[in-house]
Amino acid sequence: xxxxxxxxxxxxxxxELLRLGHRAGRxxxxxxxxxxxxxxxxxxxMYLHPPDPAIAERLAAVARRWGGAFEVVGVDDWRxxxxxxxxxxxxxxxxxxxxxxxxxxxARASHLLVVVGGAKVPPALYGLAGVNVAVGHQPHSEVGAAxxxxxxxxGGVPASEFVGAECTIVPRARGxxxxxxxxxxxx
Amino acid sequence: xxxxxxxxxxxxxxxELLRLGHRAGRxxxxxxxxxxxxxxxxxxxMYLHPPDPAIAERLAAVARRWGGAFEVVGVDDWRxxxxxxxxxxxxxxxxxxxxxxxxxxxARASHLLVVVGGAKVPPALYGLAGVNVAVGHQPHSEVGAAxxxxxxxxGGVPASEFVGAECTIVPRARGxxxxxxxxxxxx
Numbered sequence: 001x002x003x004x005x006x007x008x009x010x011x012x013x014x015x016e017l018l019r020l021g022h023r024a025g026r027x028x029x030x031x032x033x034x035x036x037x038x039x040x041x042x043x044x045x046m047y048l049h050p051p052d053p054a055i056a057e058r059l060a061a062v063a064r065r066w067g068g069a070f071e072v073v074g075v076d077d078w079r080x081x082x083x084x085x086x087x088x089x090x091x092x093x094x095x096x097x098x099x100x101x102x103x104x105x106x107a108r109a110s111h112l113l114v115v116v117g118g119a120k121v122p123p124a125l126y127g128l129a130g131v132n133v134a135v136g137h138q139p140h141s142e143v144g145a146a147x148x149x150x151x152x153x154x155g156g157v158p159a160s161e162f163v164g165a166e167c168t169i170v171p172r173a174r175g176x177x178x179x180x181x182x183x184x185x186x187x
Numbered sequence: 188x189x190x191x192x193x194x195x196x197x198x199x200x201x202x203e204l205l206r207l208g209h210r211a212g213r214x215x216x217x218x219x220x221x222x223x224x225x226x227x228x229x230x231x232x233m234y235l236h237p238p239d240p241a242i243a244e245r246l247a248a249v250a251r252r253w254g255g256a257f258e259v260v261g262v263d264d265w266r267x268x269x270x271x272x273x274x275x276x277x278x279x280x281x282x283x284x285x286x287x288x289x290x291x292x293x294a295r296a297s298h299l300l301v302v303v304g305g306a307k308v309p310p311a312l313y314g315l316a317g318v319n320v321a322v323g324h325q326p327h328s329e330v331g332a333a334x335x336x337x338x339x340x341x342g343g344v345p346a347s348e349f350v351g352a353e354c355t356i357v358p359r360a361r362g363x364x365x366x367x368x369x370x371x372x373x374x
């Protein structure tokens with residue numbers, strides 16, 4: 001089994017995502033899933049090109065209910081977002097170098113912008129990215145690839161509850177248990 | 188960083204998936220993504236309830252082109268698939284026990300059926316499953332959760348090419364390179 005990307009003892013990098021080529025009519029659920037993955041693994045925000053206020057609002061509602069400060073930020077000029085990013089720009093693509101091979105570079109970065117393409121990726125992106133990384137060299141899901149990437153570089157979903165959550169889950173072997181802020185304050 | 192679910196030296200378990208509550212009109216892309224994740228991480232097949240021949244055919248085309256024997260098998264009676272499964276049935280749910288906590292049980296299993304619900308999960312599933320597992324206790328993507336689960340228990344995407352592939356990717360730092368069976372036979 002390959003080792004995790006980040007050596008023990010290193011800090012966890014801060015992560016932002018950039019979703020390119022979103023098609024509002026066709027991809028709302030896939031882009032929503034990508035944003036949920038980003039949030040669950042502790043990313044700070046997801047830039048979305050082109051902007052889609054409906055998805056930004058959906059994720060804002062999730063953050064109000066389940067806590068944290070994750071946000072979806074629409075961008076009109078994605079090249080500018082990439083160029084002005086102050087850290088390592090990582091393009092996830094099945095054509096890139098394997099995650100295991102680039103692990104040492106990732107381990108040195110403290111701030112990552114993870115770029116996730118849609119159906120058609122602008123060829124310029126391969127050159128603009130600091131590194132092109134493949135989570136396996138098979139046809140894949142960008143949602144699945146992003147989840148595995150974030151799990152490897154951030155070391156799993158944060159166990160602590162997200163700040164300001166109205167609802168938190170109480171893990172159970174069977175069935176569901178959700179604690180609301182009101183029931184918690186009664187304790 | 189939490190350790191991987193499977194201790195070094197253990198064999199990799201064989202995995203099948205069961206996707207419940209698929210809605211052919213609404214979920215084709217999400218279910219396709221789930222199947223691609225299952226295939227990329229080396230699962231043998233994905234059972235799909237209710238059946239959807241269009242998705243089965245789409246994944247058969249992927250397997251013809253990119254190799255391997257992954258298949259999507261429609262099932263009308265999912266309870267029977269669960270009951271007759273000869274191994275550990277793992278239900279992925281944000282309400283379950285954490286992946287880290289159930290890792291020892293997973294490490295002892297040689298054959299896993301990973302059940303992934305849709306929008307509404309039949310309550311009976313929580314009781315029928317051998318274990319209910321959460322990849323984080325946050326609202327999530329079932330595609331992302333399945334990818335991380337498979338990455339942890341199977342130790343990454345298999346590096347070797349899938350058997351009988353017409354196409355294989357040659358990893359590159361920039362751009363795309365695909366080798367076809369014909370160009371390979373010229374070497």
